[in-house]
Amino acid sequence: MDLTSLLIFLALGAATGWLAGAVLHEGGFGLLGNILIGVIGGVVGGYLFRVLAIAAGGLIGSMVTAITGAVALLFLLKLFKKTKA
Structure with a gap:
């Protein structure tokens, strides 16, 4: 992975994390938090889509x-946080 690909990957992860926070009205989690949530969400979403046999291709599909995946991850984290308190 070259530097340009890495920067695009991190930018998409940050945007995805921010959008997932906006969907769940959680707000932003800072640049690193958004990147982490976006990247993990991509993995979770890929797994969910594979299990459900849904194909998503191209940039928009990704x-x-x-x-x-990020929304699902945040939802689960929110549930875990509520049950723990």
Whole structure:
């Protein structure tokens, strides 16, 4: 992975994390938090879409997959946080 690809990957991760926070009205989590949530969300979304046999191709499909996974991740974290308190 060259530097340009890495920067694009991190920028998309940050955007995805921010969008997932906006969907769940959680707000932003800072640049590093958004990147982390976006990247993990991409992995979770890829797994969910593979399990559900949904194909998502191209940049838009990848963003939808990552946002779906990030929203699912934040939702689970929110549930865990509520049950722990």
